[in-house]
Every structure is written in structure tokens, then in C-alpha cells.
Amino acid sequence: MSHEPLVKNETLSHGTIECSDLVVTRRFLTEFLGMKIHRPVPEAQYIHKGGPWSVVCVCVEGGEAKEQIPDNRFKISVGSKEEVRQAHDEALRLREQYGIRQVNDLVESDVMVSFQLQDLNRTWWEITTADERYYGQLFERGDIA
Amino acid sequence: MGAQTAYTSENPCISAKSLICGTLVTTDLARVRHMLEKGFGLECVRAGPDLLVARDRQHRSGENKAGEPFWVLEIRQKDTVPVAQEMLNHWGMAAPNQAAVDEAYKNVNERKQEFGIVRVQKPRFRHGSYACYFVDVDSNWWELEYRAPEITYEALRAKGDLHKD
Numbered sequence: 001m002s003h004e005p006l007v008k009n010e011t012l013s014h015g016t017i018e019c020s021d022l023v024v025t026r027r028f029l030t031e032f033l034g035m036k037i038h039r040p041v042p043e044a045q046y047i048h049k050g051g052p053w054s055v056v057c058v059c060v061e062g063g064e065a066k067e068q069i070p071d072n073r074f075k076i077s078v079g080s081k082e083e084v085r086q087a088h089d090e091a092l093r094l095r096e097q098y099g100i101r102q103v104n105d106l107v108e109s110d111v112m113v114s115f116q117l118q119d120l121n122r123t124w125w126e127i128t129t130a131d132e133r134y135y136g137q138l139f140e141r142g143d144i145a
Numbered sequence: 146m147g148a149q150t151a152y153t154s155e156n157p158c159i160s161a162k163s164l165i166c167g168t169l170v171t172t173d174l175a176r177v178r179h180m181l182e183k184g185f186g187l188e189c190v191r192a193g194p195d196l197l198v199a200r201d202r203q204h205r206s207g208e209n210k211a212g213e214p215f216w217v218l219e220i221r222q223k224d225t226v227p228v229a230q231e232m233l234n235h236w237g238m239a240a241p242n243q244a245a246v247d248e249a250y251k252n253v254n255e256r257k258q259e260f261g262i263v264r265v266q267k268p269r270f271r272h273g274s275y276a277c278y279f280v281d282v283d284s285n286w287w288e289l290e291y292r293a294p295e296i297t298y299e300a301l302r303a304k305g306d307l308h309k310d
Contacts, residue, residue, distance in 0.1 A: 004188030006252045006260070007238070007289055011201050012187070012216050014237035015167045016153050018151065023310050034157030035164070035169035040306040041272060045152075048297065049216030050163040054298045060147055062287040069228050071221055076159065085161060090158040125301060131165060136219045138198055143191040 009094075014054045015048075015074065018065035019121040025057060026097045026117055033076060049076070054092070065121040073124035074115060077131040081113040087127045088115045150305030166217040166235065171283045173261070174222045180281060184253070185238060187218075190211040195222040219223075226283050235278065237288035241292050243275045250277045 019025040022045055029047055031034040038043040047055040055074060076085055084106070093102045093120030105117045114128035171177040174197050181187040187199045203210040206302040218236065240246045246268045254265050257279075264280040276290035294300060 005182075006184045006256060007186065007249040007291065008241060008310070009201075009238040010241050011239050012218070012236070013239040013290065016233055016235050016237070016261075018233050030152050030157065032158045034154065034159045034161040036302075038153040038154070038302055038306060039302075039308040040301045041306050046301065048164065048298075049161050051216065052299060053164060053214075053216040054169075054302075055164065056237075060233070066231070067228065067231045068234075069186050070235065071162040071223065072228065072230065073168050073169070074164060076202060076218075077162045077163055077165040088286060088302060089283050090171045094158065108297060126166075126168075127159060127167075131162060135198060135200070135215075136204070138192045139188065139200065141190070144193065 011052065013052070014055045014056050016056045017074075017121065017123045018060045019057050019123075020064050022057070022059050024099070025119075025121060028100075029057070029128075031087065032094065032100075033125065039116060045133050068099040068118075068124055070116050070118075070124045070126075073126050073128065075128050078127060078129065081129055082106070084113040084115065084127055084129055090118050091127075093116070130145055150307075151302070152307065154191070163173045163214065164216075168219040168221065169236070169283075169285050170223050170226050171220050171225060171281075171285075173283075174220065177220055177281070178284070180262070181218075181220075184260045185287070192219075196220070197222075229284040230259060230286055231284075232278065232286055235288045237290055239289045239297075240289050240291040241274075246256055246275055246277055246289055246291050249289050253279055 035047045037045050044058045104116045104120040112129045116126045178189050181199045188202045189199045192198045199218045200215045204215050256308045261282040262279050265277040267288040273296050274290050274292045
């Protein structure tokens with residue numbers, strides 16, 4: 001049975017994070033995470049990597065971005081388990097250069113490999129093999145019993 | 146040589162395929178599912194005992210957006226919300242027009258208790274967009290935003306505006 005939602009929402013369009021320094025943060029986002037960045041307004045830059053979705057990175061003037069926890073994070077999909085392992089090695093090697101605060105251990109299972117890191121602004125990122133195909137299968141499968 | 150249209154790196158440490166997912170916390174998956182499905186019109190599926198995933202509708206085989214890229218929200222159930230979220234950590238949704246934002250403001254205000262929404266901010270213009278914010282009982286912030294065609298996220302990416310540092 002179809003229903004009319006309370007909110008006429010065309011699409012999920014963006015998430016939002018804080019940063020303390022747009023330029024230093026951009027270096028991490030592009031050079032380390034491989035993101036594309038636009039800065040259409042003075043106070044924020046927009047992060048994207050394929051698809052219609054953006055993460056808006058807002059500069060907290062004269063302040064520090066607040067501490068987040070791994071349960072509030074953004075996931076970045078890469079092409080293979082080996083790429084996740086390499087990314088983990090790189091995160092440990094370049095931790096100081098990019099101000100990475102924490103690098104958690106790799107988590108490996110039959111279906112995916114991933115790890116989480118906390119960046120210079122206390123935002124958490126997960127590098128994972130989970131991709132659209134993986135999530136598409138979750139939706140096709142439906143609710144677990 | 147063409148103008149630079151985005152800040153990128155030629156050889157990043159991580160060969161990212163895509164930004165695929167954002168994650169958040171709730172203390173009640175059933176309540177948040179009701180809000181996302183009936184309130185915001187998203188498709189949800191229970192992927193684990195304490196895990197709900199959500200995306201835009203119409204991405205299933207044979208539907209309008211089948212094959213198009215989609216974004217996923219993962220919602221994890223916890224006993225408590227360890228870190229309260231604030232306005233600058235919101236999740237954004239696109240509205241088709243300004244009237245849809247006004248209508249959502251009215252509709253959500255009328256039924257906010259049913260959807261676990263504790264605060265509804267009056268729509269206003271901000272940076273060229275027209276938006277209102279809802280805050281749910283888990284402190285998650287949701288924005289419904291109308292952007293004129295020339296300032297949608299896709300249009301801004303295409304224009305390649307790079308404000309000077």
C-alpha cells in the first residue's frame with residue numbers, strides 16, 4: 001500500500017561535518033581520502049565522490065570541531081580488500097603528516113574488510129569494501145527475521 | 146588549459162570509489178524507522194538486530210531510479226546516545242520547491258510527537274536556500290531544503306566555483 005510521506009523529500013542530498021581550517025582539512029580530504037572538493041561559499045567546502053551526494057564541511061570560526069564517536073561516521077568505498085589494507089598501512093604511516101588522531105584495527109570478515117580513522121577535526125571515516133552492490137543486496141533481501 | 150573545476154589530488158593515498166554511507170545512533174529503531182519511512186518517505190530495511198539501513202525510494206529493480214547511484218544511512222541502536230548531535234552535523238534532504246518546505250513544517254509540527262521529533266525550526270532563507278530543520282529525540286538533525294536550480298549541489302559542482310582561500 002502506498003502512502004504520502006509527511007515530508008516531500010526528493011532525495012537525500014547531503015551530510016554535514018565541522019572543521020577548524022578549510023585549507024588544511026582539504027589537503028587531508030583530497031590527498032589522503034581521494035575526495036573532490038568545491039568551495040562555493042567562504043565558510044564551507046563541499047565534498048563529493050561520485051553520485052549526487054555531498055558532505056558539507058563547515059568551518060567553525062575561531063573554534064574547534066567537536067568530538068565525534070565512531071557511531072557517527074562517513075563510509076568510503078574502495079575497490080578491493082587489498083586496497084583497504086593498503087589504506088590502513090598508509091593511515092598509520094602518514095598519521096602525523098595529516099593530523100590523523102586515531103587509526104582503529106582492520107576488521108576482516110568473509111564479506112568485507114574495513115577500518116575506521118578519526119581525522120584532524122575529530123570526524124570519523126570508515127574505509128570499506130562495502131559498496132552499492134553490497135547495500136543493494138541488503139535492500140533486496142529485506143528485513144532480517 | 147581549462148580552468149580548475151574542483152580541488153582534487155592526482156595521486157591520493159586512497160583510491161576511493163565513492164562516498165557511500167553516513168551513520169547515526171538511535172535508542173529506538175522502530176521509532177526512527179517510522180520517522181524515516183512514513184515521515185521522510187525513505188526506504189528502510191532491518192539489516193541486523195540493532196541495525197537499520199535507509200535510502201531514497203525507487204532504487205529497486207524496475208523502479209524509476211534503478212541503476213542510479215544511491216546514498217545509504219545506517220542507523221545503529223544503542224542504549225543511550227553517547228554524543229548529542231548539533232546543527233552542523235545534520236542530514237540533508239532536497240525539497241522540490243519552497244511550498245514543500247512550508248508544507249513539511251506544518252505537517253511535522255502537527256504530528257511531531259508521533260514521529261519522535263522534539264523540535265521544528267521555522268523555514269527561513271539561508272545562503273540562498275530555503276530550509277527548515279527537525280531535531281529528533283536522539284538529537285539527530287534533519288534539514289529539508291529547497292535550492293533554486295542554479296545552486297543545487299550538482300549545479301555548483303558543474304560550475305566549479307572555487308572560492309579563494
